[in-house]
Amino acid sequence: MASKETLGLGKKVLKQELSPINAKLDGLTTKLSDIDTTVNFLSGKYDALLNQLKDTNRKVNSHASDVAKVKENLKEMEKLAYNASSEVEQISQYLRRDCLEITGIATNAQCSAEAITKSIGEVIGVPLQDTDISIAHPIPTYKAGAPPKLIVKFTCRSVRNKFYSYRRKLARKKAKDLPHLNLSSEADVLVSESLSPFKKKLFGDVNKVKKHLKWKYIWIYNGRIFIREDEDKASFSFNNAEDLNKFNLEYTNRVCH
Numbered sequence: 137m138a139s140k141e142t143l144g145l146g147k148k149v150l151k152q153e154l155s156p157i158n159a160k161l162d163g164l165t166t167k168l169s170d171i172d173t174t175v176n177f178l179s180g181k182y183d184a185l186l187n188q189l190k191d192t193n194r195k196v197n198s199h200a201s202d203v204a205k206v207k208e209n210l211k212e213m214e215k216l217a218y219n220a221s222s223e224v225e226q227i228s229q230y231l232r233r234d235c236l237e238i239t240g241i242a243t244n245a246q247c248s249a250e251a252i253t254k255s256i257g258e259v260i261g262v263p264l265q266d267t268d269i270s271i272a273h274p275i276p277t278y279k280a281g282a283p284p285k286l287i288v289k290f291t292c293r294s295v296r297n298k299f300y301s302y303r304r305k306l307a308r309k310k311a312k313d314l315p316h317l318n319l320s321s322e323a324d325v326l327v328s329e330s331l332s333p334f335k336k337k338l339f340g341d342v343n344k345v346k347k348h349l350k351w352k353y354i355w356i357y358n359g360r361i362f363i364r365e366d367e368d369k370a371s372f373s374f375n376n377a378e379d380l381n382k383f384n385l386e387y388t389n390r391v392c393h
Contacts, residue, residue, distance in 0.1 A: 222376065228332040229359045234296050235289045235330035237275070240323040241311050242284035247319065249273050249286045255314040256325065260302040268295050283323065287330055303327035329356045342374050345384065 241252050249272035257264040270289040277285065290296035303326075311321035331339060339354075339361050346354045346363045353364040353371075364371040374380050 225332060225334045225376075229335055232330040232332065233358070234270070234291075234293055235287055236296060236300055237328050237330045238286040238288065239283050239326040239328065241286065241314075241317075241319070241321070241325060243274050243286065247317050249288065251317065252286060252314070253288050255317050256306065256327065257299060258315055259309060259313070260299070260305040262295070262299045262302050264295070264299075268292060300327060300329065329359065331356070331359070335359060335361070338374060338377065338380065341377075341380060345380070349387075 238252060238256065241247075243249050243252065250266070250269050253269060253272050254264045268291055270291045272286060272288040275285040275287050290299070306325050306327060309325050311317075311319045311323045311325055314325065339356065342361050342363060343354055349365070351363055351365040352367075353362075355362050359375070361374045362371045363374075372383055374383070
């Protein structure tokens with residue numbers, strides 16, 4: 137049997153041999169503890185970031201809902217504005233229902249707007265009395281070189297309509313051809329409906345389409361604009377920009393097919 141001294145010496149040697157291993161194990165334990173602490177820290181940070189992300193998403197969704205409501209309200213406001221603008225336009229054109237415009241003759245001290253209107257009436261076969269004219273006066277022009285214009289408001293709608301219907305008898309008539317006015321101007325004399333600024337722009341847009349299509353006829357009746365390709369073709373009428381957009385779309389589709 138080994139002596140006590142031998143056993144003691146063996147334990148001492150074993151302890152010395154195990155000492156570096158124990159030291160490494162202690163180091164690993166410390167590192168594992170540090171890693172565990174780090175993992176717990178990062179896990180806490182992750183949970184905090186996740187909560188922040190959820191909160192941010194809630195806010196984004198809330199803002200998206202608010203933006204959708206604002207867009208919806210904006211569309212409603214645009215619709216109301218469009219309807220209000222349309223109503224104003226209709227009223228503006230309605231107030232002109234008894235009026236006509238005469239182009240090509242300027243007034244002077246010897247030639248009043250009323251006298252010009254009555255002279256035209258005599259030429260086209262619609263004699264006028266003073267009581268048939270409510271008011272007549274020149275329209276200010278802001279475009280250099282634009283022909284002079286007069287606006288005439290009639291007291292009776294039927295007289296106004298007849299005067300307008302007979303305007304074709306002015307074809308090839310010059311200002312100098314009008315009786316009792318003593319004019320020498322070679323300007324053409326034209327009678328047209330009185331249009332609101334919006335309708336004037338619409339007429340210009342429709343006229344561009346008519347010219348592009350090389351159609352023959354364009355005219356106005358009671359504030360509505362009409363075009364027709366030829367005498368034996370159907371006519372199309374326009375009262376607003378939507379009518380023109382619809383015509384362009386439908387006509388293009390018809391041509392394409």
